Amino acid sequence: xxxxxxxxxxxxVSRRGLLAVAGGLGIGGxxxxxxxxxxxxxxxxxxxxxxxxxxxxxxxxxxxxxxxQSRLHFAAFDVVTTDRAELMALLxxxxxxAARMTKGQTAAPLSGNLxxxxxxxxxxxxxxxxxxxxxxxFGPGLFSKDGDDRFGLxxxxxxxxxxxxxxxxxxxxxxxxxxxxxxxACADDPQVAFHCVRDLARKGLxxxxxxxxxxxxxxxxxxxxxxxxxxxxxxxxxxTDNIRAEDTAAMSRFVWxxxxxxxxxxGGSYLVTRRIRMTIELWDRTPLGDQExxxxxxKRSGAPLGSNAENDPVDLKALHDGQPVIPANSHIRLxxxxxxxxxxxxxxxxxxxxxxxxxxxxxTGLFFICYQRDPRRQFIPIxxxxxxxxxxxxxxxxxxxxxxxxxRGTTRGRWVGQGLxx
Amino acid sequence: xxxxxxxxxxxxVSRRGLLAVAGGLGIGGxxxxxxxxxxxxxxxxxxxxxxxxxxxxxxxxxxxxxxxQSRLHFAAFDVVTTDRAELMALLxxxxxxAARMTKGQTAAPLSGNLxxxxxxxxxxxxxxxxxxxxxxxFGPGLFSKDGDDRFGLxxxxxxxxxxxxxxxxxxxxxxxxxxxxxxxACADDPQVAFHCVRDLARKGLxxxxxxxxxxxxxxxxxxxxxxxxxxxxxxxxxxTDNIRAEDTAAMSRFVWxxxxxxxxxxGGSYLVTRRIRMTIELWDRTPLGDQExxxxxxKRSGAPLGSNAENDPVDLKALHDGQPVIPANSHIRLxxxxxxxxxxxxxxxxxxxxxxxxxxxxxTGLFFICYQRDPRRQFIPIxxxxxxxxxxxxxxxxxxxxxxxxxRGTTRGRWVGQGLxx
Numbered sequence: 001x002x003x004x005x006x007x008x009x010x011x012x013v014s015r016r017g018l019l020a021v022a023g024g025l026g027i028g029g030x031x032x033x034x035x036x037x038x039x040x041x042x043x044x045x046x047x048x049x050x051x052x053x054x055x056x057x058x059x060x061x062x063x064x065x066x067x068x069q070s071r072l073h074f075a076a077f078d079v080v081t082t083d084r085a086e087l088m089a090l091l092x093x094x095x096x097x098a099a100r101m102t103k104g105q106t107a108a109p110l111s112g113n114l115x116x117x118x119x120x121x122x123x124x125x126x127x128x129x130x131x132x133x134x135x136x137x138f139g140p141g142l143f144s145k146d147g148d149d150r151f152g153l154x155x156x157x158x159x160x161x162x163x164x165x166x167x168x169x170x171x172x173x174x175x176x177x178x179x180x181x182x183x184x185a186c187a188d189d190p191q192v193a194f195h196c197v198r199d200l201a202r203k204g205l206x207x208x209x210x211x212x213x214x215x216x217x218x219x220x221x222x223x224x225x226x227x228x229x230x231x232x233x234x235x236x237x238x239x240t241d242n243i244r245a246e247d248t249a250a251m252s253r254f255v256w257x258x259x260x261x262x263x264x265x266x267g268g269s270y271l272v273t274r275r276i277r278m279t280i281e282l283w284d285r286t287p288l289g290d291q292e293x294x295x296x297x298x299k300r301s302g303a304p305l306g307s308n309a310e311n312d313p314v315d316l317k318a319l320h321d322g323q324p325v326i327p328a329n330s331h332i333r334l335x336x337x338x339x340x341x342x343x344x345x346x347x348x349x350x351x352x353x354x355x356x357x358x359x360x361x362x363x364t365g366l367f368f369i370c371y372q373r374d375p376r377r378q379f380i381p382i383x384x385x386x387x388x389x390x391x392x393x394x395x396x397x398x399x400x401x402x403x404x405x406x407x408r409g410t411t412r413g414r415w416v417g418q419g420l421x422x
Numbered sequence: 423x424x425x426x427x428x429x430x431x432x433x434x435v436s437r438r439g440l441l442a443v444a445g446g447l448g449i450g451g452x453x454x455x456x457x458x459x460x461x462x463x464x465x466x467x468x469x470x471x472x473x474x475x476x477x478x479x480x481x482x483x484x485x486x487x488x489x490x491q492s493r494l495h496f497a498a499f500d501v502v503t504t505d506r507a508e509l510m511a512l513l514x515x516x517x518x519x520a521a522r523m524t525k526g527q528t529a530a531p532l533s534g535n536l537x538x539x540x541x542x543x544x545x546x547x548x549x550x551x552x553x554x555x556x557x558x559x560f561g562p563g564l565f566s567k568d569g570d571d572r573f574g575l576x577x578x579x580x581x582x583x584x585x586x587x588x589x590x591x592x593x594x595x596x597x598x599x600x601x602x603x604x605x606x607a608c609a610d611d612p613q614v615a616f617h618c619v620r621d622l623a624r625k626g627l628x629x630x631x632x633x634x635x636x637x638x639x640x641x642x643x644x645x646x647x648x649x650x651x652x653x654x655x656x657x658x659x660x661x662t663d664n665i666r667a668e669d670t671a672a673m674s675r676f677v678w679x680x681x682x683x684x685x686x687x688x689g690g691s692y693l694v695t696r697r698i699r700m701t702i703e704l705w706d707r708t709p710l711g712d713q714e715x716x717x718x719x720x721k722r723s724g725a726p727l728g729s730n731a732e733n734d735p736v737d738l739k740a741l742h743d744g745q746p747v748i749p750a751n752s753h754i755r756l757x758x759x760x761x762x763x764x765x766x767x768x769x770x771x772x773x774x775x776x777x778x779x780x781x782x783x784x785x786t787g788l789f790f791i792c793y794q795r796d797p798r799r800q801f802i803p804i805x806x807x808x809x810x811x812x813x814x815x816x817x818x819x820x821x822x823x824x825x826x827x828x829x830r831g832t833t834r835g836r837w838v839g840q841g842l843x844x
Contacts, residue, residue, distance in 0.1 A: 070642075073775075110722075114711030121706055122657020122721055123773075126650065127641050175778075189642035190612075194655070194775055198784070202706050209782055215775055219549050220492075220611035220642070228548065233616075235544020284543055284624050289536030299544055300532075351545075353495075353616055353637055355776060356597075360631055362620070 052188065053129035056099040058409040059267045060256065061416075063135030064346070064371050065245040069186040072216035072350040072367065073193040074273065075201065076179025076402055077208035079142065084151045088421050090207045094136065094183075094200055095415035101192075104129035107199035121202065124195035130187040134196060136416045137182035137271050137404025145180070156420060158265055160257070160374045161405045164272070167387040169397065176275055176400030179211045184271070184369070190215070212400070214275065216350025216367045229302060229310065232366050233278055233351050234395070236295050237302035240310055241336070243346040254344045254378070255371050257408075264419030267408035269371040272379045275352070275400030278365040283395045294391040296330030304332065329391040340382050345370040365396065375403060474610065475551035478521040480831040481689045482678065483838075485557030486768070486793050487667040491608040494638035494772040494789065495615040496695065497623065498601025498824055499630035501564065506573045510843050512629045516558070516605075516622055517837035523614075526551035529621035543624065546617035552609040556618060558838045559604035559693050559826025567602070578842060580687055582679070582796045583827045586694070589809040591819065598697055598822030601633045606693070606791070612637070634822070636697065638772025638789045651724060651732065654788050655773050656705055656817070658717050659724035662732055663758070665768040676766045676800070677793050679830075686841030689830035691793040694801045697774070697822030700787035705817045716813040718752030726754065751813040762804050767792040787818065797825060 054062050079087060097107040104127070106120035143149070143157035185196040194215075201210050218230050232238040243250045252258070257265045283291070292298055292305060302310035306318050306325035316338055318325040326333050337344050348371065353364040372378040387393070407417045476484050501509060519529040526549070528542035565571070565579035607618040616637075623632050640652050654660040665672045674680070679687045705713070714720055714727060724732035728740050728747035738760055740747040748755050759766050770791040779785045794800040809815070829839045 112710070112722075114714070115709050117707050118657070118710045118713070118721065120657075121655075121702070123653045123655050125653060125657070125722070130642065190639040191641045191653075191773065194639075194773075194786075198702070198706075201784075210778060210784070211782075213775075213777055213784070215637075215777075217612040217616075219613045220552065231545045231547060231613075233543075233545050235540070235542075235547070280543070280620070284620075285539050287537050288534070288540045291540070292536070299540065300534075300547070351613065351616075353635075355635055355637075356632060360633075362623075362632070362635070364616075 052131045056102040057412050060409045061135045063133035069131050069188045070218045071190045071193045073185045073197045075183045075197045075213040076211045077181040078211045079180045080209050081207045082150045086207050092415040098134035101196050102132045124192050130189035130192040132187040135184040137406040139180045139404050141180035171397050176212045182404040216352050255346045264407050268406050270375050271404045273402045274368040276366045276396050277399050296326045296332035329389050331392045343378050345372045345378050474553045478524040479834050482831045483557045485555035491553050491610045492640045493612040493615045495607045495619045497605045497619045497635040498633045499603040500633045501602040502631050503629045504572045508629050514837040520556035523618050524554045546614050552611035552614040554609040557606040559828040561602045561826050563602035593819050598634045604826040638774050677768045686829050690828050692797050693826045695824045696790040698788045699821050718748045718754035751811050753814045765800050767794045767800050
């Protein structure tokens with residue numbers, strides 16, 4: 001039994017199902033294989049990889065509630081055309097390419113024509129779907145940029161898609177922030193995630209230009225230890241109290257846009273990214289006790305301070321010698337729903353390491369991703385409080401920031417964000 | 423049967439063997455577990471991850487002939503002390519820490535002392551060994567730097583450890599080149615590789631300073647497709663004609679230093695790294711036929727031009743209409759042993775992506791690693807020829823370069839490079 005068999009069956013698409021889909025697009029499985037348009041494992045041979053597929057289609061975009069894969073390649077683009085039709089055509093092309101790649105296929109069928117550039121860059125041939133999800137988002141600049149409503153979308157900007165305010169302590173690099181379009185590619189193989197972003201960028205030539213991109217990683221074994229919480233680069237478990245996708249009530253309440261949103265956003269979600277650099281040299285010289293007081297949890301077990309097990313309830317009222325056991329400025333107290341009027345966000349962070357800075361310190365940390373129903377009630381007030389008093393601020397600095405409206409999922413025959421342009 | 427079981431048994435260390443080793447170091451398995459010094463899977467529970475261990479000890483350093491893991495974290499350090507004893511003490515500490523981490527243990531036993539910084543940064547707790555290998559190398563600067571023989575090692579510099587010459591087309595960034603010490607950490611989990619480099623760097627505080635570091639990736643599925651050749655980011659199979667570790671005659675002839683070297687280098691190897699940036703935007707606009715003529719192979723199959731299968735022999739004499747089928751300036755012709763007096767090198771490259779450059783293009787390519795018995799007869803003449811006329815030069819630029827002498831393997835009770843200091 002391969003480790004892939006341990007993944008929940010809801011994540012799987014059978015090979016037969018895949019071929020049916022290919023047929024439904026009017027492309028026969030046989031001809032695909034003949035022209036190299038499909039990866040071998042998919043077309044013919046039994047290959048564990050071919051079962052690691054998450055469907056692109058549905059009422060929600062994949063990559064939000066999907067179990068977090070172990071690799072991220074995130075890219076933000078500026079739209080450089082002012083032609084609405086070009087933008088719409090690109091979104092249609094991106095939809096088709098994303099749907100293909102999530103099945104382990106090339107971004108477009110390969111013709112084998114020696115006189116033209118290959119239709120796909122090729123580095124993901126033979127690798128299978130690797131649970132690739134592609135999640136698209138629309139930034140504020142799509143609706144209005146420097147006061148210019150380039151695409152006639154200004155009046156359709158959802159009120160919840162606000163520009164983020166300046167937060168205390170922000171040290172944002174504009175070259176790592178913002179963007180008119182977002183592509184979040186998550187996969188269990190970095191080469192598959194990279195290939196996805198690269199081939200989408202290539203299709204966008206002349207219509208969009210990449211503004212920034214970010215690689216992220218989690219432990220490889222994430223799929224085999226579905227019940228254990230990953231650790232961030234501070235060495236602490238991160239995500240213990242996250243919203244679980246199975247908790248549909250919480251998903252509806254906190255993640256998916258409901259009837260308050262425009263129809264193209266119902267079932268969608270708002271995405272906030274923050275590139276959080278950790279000053280790990282300082283952190284690594286901090287005593288264990290201080291680290292635990294900063295986070296509010298025990299390092300080894302992940303249990304809240306004063307408790308024994310990771311999933312023990314966080315008792316913010318507990319006192320010891322008249323002092324709160326979980327300190328007043330600890331991260332988990334300030335981030336907890338009880339400190340935030342019951343509000344929660346769905347986190348999907350990845351660790352990053354981008355070499356060294358000019359001081360010879362590792363440029364490393366957490367690429368924080370969160371999804372929510374309305375950032376005005378969720379990320380913004382929560383992080384405003386954290387930015388002001390979180391003890392963790394001594395060890396982190398936010399160097400990138402962006403916000404996007406991720407439209408509802410796409411059903412077969414339609415394209416991502418189509419309702420916005422209707 | 424887990425996919426890990428498909429890995430050759432030579433790579434495995436049994437759990438019983440691991441505990442015996444721990445015992446041999448004078449640390450009981452039980453006390454280790456009690457103080458959190460070992461990851462849980464290792465000490466008690468059956469855990470597939472605990473079998474993914476490659477022993478640190480042996481006559482050769484691991485990470486040279488070991489099957490390539492899917493992730494790389496490479497770091498080069500400058501030695502900042504001038505105290506020989508401090509340098510020796512660090513190498514001893516690094517040896518002990520590396521041996522522990524390759525078993526899936528923390529870099530040092532955890533005391534749980536709340537008043538001191540934790541002995542290990544913690545992000546790899548629970549992750550298992552993930553086939554971690556740690557390979558150490560000594561750069562020219564260890565023997566003499568700016569004319570200063572800081573450690574009295576100058577007379578012991580092996581003649582084969584030459585400074586690399588300037589090659590045609592080099593655009594080397596000094597901040598991505600050179601270094602007095604090298605640490606190559608390879609693992610099947612990026613968080614394990616990162617943790618290893620981070621904790622070694624931390625132990626080196628005040629003795630060494632990180633000069634540069636490089637993350638690299640290969641497809642995740644590398645261990646499940648041991649017989650298939652990975653593709654680089656040009657989309658071509660890369661490594662078809664590489665030296666195979668099982669070919670002990672070729673390893674002895676081309677990789678391991680023999681009696682010509684000083685005793686501390688016998689069984690060691692010389693490491694050359696080159697950070698090769700690919701101008702993928704240009705490559706992606708190049709017709710398929712031109713790409714294949716540049717490389718000398720068919721893209722889809724990996725077969726040499728004019729052949730059908732990847733492993734068909736490369737026939738450099740074949741003609742078509744009086745012209746060579748494999749072009750005169752194609753990469754595989756110029757790199758082939760037949761064009762280089764029979765010389766070969768052992769390659770161990772990883773793809774990299776380091777975000778974008780100031781022109782908005784992806785800074786991406788191949789972090790080329792090669793091992794050899796003598797760079798004066800191998801990498802230097804081979805690459806001199808390639809740098810002059812390889813058709814591939816139109817699409818790549820070398821932005822980093824380094825050379826290191828990787829000493830023979832370390833046997834238990836000794837430390838890496840001990841013979842150099844004897």
